[in-house]
Amino acid sequence: MAQKSWMYSVLEAVQYEMQQDPAMTWIFELTPPVASNPNMPVINLETEFGRKRVVNTGIDENWMASAVLGAGLAGSKSATYIPYQGALIPFQVIQNVAGKLRHKTGGLAEMPVVWIIEMTGQTPGFGQQHSCYEEDSYYMHIPGVRTVVPSTPYDAKGMMHAAIRSPDPVVYLYPAGLRTLTQEVPDDAFEVPLDKAAVRMEGSDLTIVSSGAGMPGVLEAAETLTEEGMSVEVIDLRALNAMDTETIVNSVAKTKRLLTVDQSYYTLCPGAEVIARAVENVDGVKVKRVAFPDAPPPASPEMFTWMRPNAEGIKGAARALV
Amino acid sequence: MTYDLKPSPQPSGGEAPSSESRRGFLKLAALTGAVVSTTGRRALATGDIGFFAKDLSDEKLIDMYRTILQIRWHERTQADQMLSNPDYRGYNHFYAGQEAVATGVCAALRNDGPFDQIDVVYSSHRPSGHAIAKGVDIPKMVAEMDFRATGMNGGYGAEMHISDPSVGFIGADGMIGPAPVIASGSAFAFRARGSDQVAVVFAGDGNYAAPHFHSTLNNAKLLDLPLIYVCENNLYHQYAHYSYSCPHKDIAEAAGAYGIETEIVDGQDVVQVYNAAKEAVDRARAGGGPTFIEAKTYRYYNHWGAPGAKAGELGAFGYDPLAITSFRPEREVRAWMQRDPVDIARKILVDWGVVDETRAAEIDEEVKAEIAEAFEWGLSQPLCAPEDGLKHVFAEGTVPARQFG
Numbered sequence: 001m002a003q004k005s006w007m008y009s010v011l012e013a014v015q016y017e018m019q020q021d022p023a024m025t026w027i028f029e030l031t032p033p034v035a036s037n038p039n040m041p042v043i044n045l046e047t048e049f050g051r052k053r054v055v056n057t058g059i060d061e062n063w064m065a066s067a068v069l070g071a072g073l074a075g076s077k078s079a080t081y082i083p084y085q086g087a088l089i090p091f092q093v094i095q096n097v098a099g100k101l102r103h104k105t106g107g108l109a110e111m112p113v114v115w116i117i118e119m120t121g122q123t124p125g126f127g128q129q130h131s132c133y134e135e136d137s138y139y140m141h142i143p144g145v146r147t148v149v150p151s152t153p154y155d156a157k158g159m160m161h162a163a164i165r166s167p168d169p170v171v172y173l174y175p176a177g178l179r180t181l182t183q184e185v186p187d188d189a190f191e192v193p194l195d196k197a198a199v200r201m202e203g204s205d206l207t208i209v210s211s212g213a214g215m216p217g218v219l220e221a222a223e224t225l226t227e228e229g230m231s232v233e234v235i236d237l238r239a240l241n242a243m244d245t246e247t248i249v250n251s252v253a254k255t256k257r258l259l260t261v262d263q264s265y266y267t268l269c270p271g272a273e274v275i276a277r278a279v280e281n282v283d284g285v286k287v288k289r290v291a292f293p294d295a296p297p298p299a300s301p302e303m304f305t306w307m308r309p310n311a312e313g314i315k316g317a318a319r320a321l322v
Numbered sequence: 323m324t325y326d327l328k329p330s331p332q333p334s335g336g337e338a339p340s341s342e343s344r345r346g347f348l349k350l351a352a353l354t355g356a357v358v359s360t361t362g363r364r365a366l367a368t369g370d371i372g373f374f375a376k377d378l379s380d381e382k383l384i385d386m387y388r389t390i391l392q393i394r395w396h397e398r399t400q401a402d403q404m405l406s407n408p409d410y411r412g413y414n415h416f417y418a419g420q421e422a423v424a425t426g427v428c429a430a431l432r433n434d435g436p437f438d439q440i441d442v443v444y445s446s447h448r449p450s451g452h453a454i455a456k457g458v459d460i461p462k463m464v465a466e467m468d469f470r471a472t473g474m475n476g477g478y479g480a481e482m483h484i485s486d487p488s489v490g491f492i493g494a495d496g497m498i499g500p501a502p503v504i505a506s507g508s509a510f511a512f513r514a515r516g517s518d519q520v521a522v523v524f525a526g527d528g529n530y531a532a533p534h535f536h537s538t539l540n541n542a543k544l545l546d547l548p549l550i551y552v553c554e555n556n557l558y559h560q561y562a563h564y565s566y567s568c569p570h571k572d573i574a575e576a577a578g579a580y581g582i583e584t585e586i587v588d589g590q591d592v593v594q595v596y597n598a599a600k601e602a603v604d605r606a607r608a609g610g611g612p613t614f615i616e617a618k619t620y621r622y623y624n625h626w627g628a629p630g631a632k633a634g635e636l637g638a639f640g641y642d643p644l645a646i647t648s649f650r651p652e653r654e655v656r657a658w659m660q661r662d663p664v665d666i667a668r669k670i671l672v673d674w675g676v677v678d679e680t681r682a683a684e685i686d687e688e689v690k691a692e693i694a695e696a697f698e699w700g701l702s703q704p705l706c707a708p709e710d711g712l713k714h715v716f717a718e719g720t721v722p723a724r725q726f727g
Binding site: 029030056057058059060062063085086089125126127128129130259266288289290291292293294295296298299300301302303304305306307308309310313314316317318320321 | 411413469471477478479480482483495496497498499528529530531532533559560561562566567568705706707708709710711712715721722723724725726727
């Protein structure tokens with residue numbers, strides 16, 4: 001057990017699984033599978049497992065996404081790290097091939113495959129194409145593919161173990177803005193389930209539901225609101241598909257007030273699905289959602305930081321609800 | 323460095339070349355000391371030796387020299403801003419070292435006139451040089467790169483998305499892959515409407531690995547599109563050497579396999595680049611179809627920003643923490659800087675009697691001052707109004723704010 005960075009936690013899981021299974025492969029571009037942590041050995045998958053198993057390829061996310069699927073269909077666990085600028089190029093093979101494959105083969109296809117897909121949007125100035133943090137909405141819509149988004153280094157490691165071991169193909173969203181987080185993370189392998197939300201704070205006045213990079217702002221806002229006397233329950237979705245309806249419904253049945261927070265665009269943000277499930281199951285719920293407006297993120301930091309949901313906006317929306 | 327490729331089928335009609343003999347630009351190689359390989363190209367049917375720069379006026383040659391210097395001083399001034407001005411927020415994927423490519427290609431294009439008559443340029447992920455060579459307003463570009471409301475794109479896009487259609491600069495693309503395919507669509511439109519315009523796409527060696535590269539060349543050849551694909555092979559895509567993603571030493575070899583006319587040029591020599599571009603433009607305007615030009619070149623800075631660089635000095639030799647896979651050796655950078663596009667252009671102009679050393683030095687000073695003024699203007703422009711982020715989503719109106727619930 002040690003204080004570990006996000007990337008170190010993730011690669012520790014991958015390293016362990018690759019040591020256990022000599023057939024497992026990893027494909028990357030741009031982001032080398034290398035991580036260091038104070039007083040711990042450097043992890044470098046490329047040097048440890050060699051370039052036959054760990055491939056640095058060109059800027060070809062279509063190949064990366066398709067190749068791990070093919071490796072999985074041939075019986076090898078396989079994962080790829082797709083950096084943010086290519087985050088939706090793999091969409092077609094994930095949506096129209098992987099997502100339908102088990103079903104259309106009558107259950108025969110096995111896909112022990114993980115697509116680690118980076119989400120950014122945290123850096124003012126990068127502008128439209130390098131701020132594509134709307135991937136959650138796209139990928140969570142695909143049946144047959146598990147879509148998860150951790151928000152802590154602990155979950156990042158545990159969900160990586162679970163994703164690699166899962167017989168289902170997994171889109172593992174990687175909120176790059178949380179890369180700087182550190183946390184006590186066990187050295188040994190452990191799993192965090194791919195279909196369970198986490199209750200981060202318990203309360204009775206208001207339920208706030210968010211995920212991934214939305215979580216730090218939510219926790220900051222919840223702390224202030226608690227100091228102001230509001231009893232806030234905070235849910236970290238973690239699993240976008242399949243979504244943990246039970247945890248949401250149990251909470252909202254108690255609070256009757258639901259605020260969702262997403263950095264994705266307002267239209268079809270994960271919170272829209274959360275609200276739909278809540279009001280379908282609980283009568284008399286008051287709801288609001290905080291999200292990025294339905295506009296591409298502009299480069300100008302003045303525009304961008306105003307548009308991006310933050311703790312201030314969350315607090316204002318919460319006060320209006322309670 | 324030559325190899326055989328099957329000659330491509332003859333285009334029918336038009337002023338297309340009709341001879342299959344091959345001719346190297348040995349004169350040019352002798353002049354610059356460069357190694358030049360010509361791949362599968364046919365000699366011009368007209369008996370023209372292909373040294374089109376012979377027809378350039380002194381004025382045009384000086385313009386080209388000035389353009390090279392504009393790009394160079396823009397890059398240097400911006401790098402200095404990034405390194406020494408804590409208030410400066412802009413950034414760049416620097417083009418320094420590659421100036422002769424953008425300049426030589428754009429000098430062969432139609433850059434002035436109504437939008438439906440000028441040639442269009444699609445830029446890459448390293449756009450400032452292409453933008454300047456195509457003729458954008460430099461002060462407005464400087465303002466845009468620092469997110470100013472009066473910038474070229476109102477502060478919405480910044481470096482990775484600069485665009486000015488009024489001069490045919492369709493724009494930068496933050497993605498690797500799509501630009502060449504889209505450029506082929508513009509070429510498709512020109513052919514369909516009977517225009518003699520041409521579409522040019524600049525793309526790096528990194529684009530080779532993307533499926534878009536292959537789709538572009540296949541369709542450009544199938545439809546004989548007036549497309550010029552300028553592959554700027556600067557040896558590195560992002561942080562990896564191109565050998566990680568391309569099995570060819572010359573990427574033109576891959577283009578040749580699609581039956582496309584190819585030319586490999588020394589990208590450090592603006593005259594060689596111009597000659598190749600002029601031939602390609604003439605072919606495209608005459609209905610002879612696409613050309614693939616591979617310019618061998620090099621960037622003086624790392625992939626992004628100015629890590630490893632020092633204010634006031636050209637080039638980055640220090641460590642880039644992101645370059646884990648293939649770190650560019652300092653000696654490689656310095657070796658390429660021995661064949662600097664600015665020096666080569668100046669030597670040619672002096673050798674040809676277009677300018678003397680004194681005049682060349684004056685032009686350098688003039689351009690340096692012009693760029694300094696551009697930065698002074700650009701960095702004094704107003705910042706954007708936050709609420710304006712809700713505009714320009716659709717042609718009219720604004721979208722609602724959603725960040726406050």
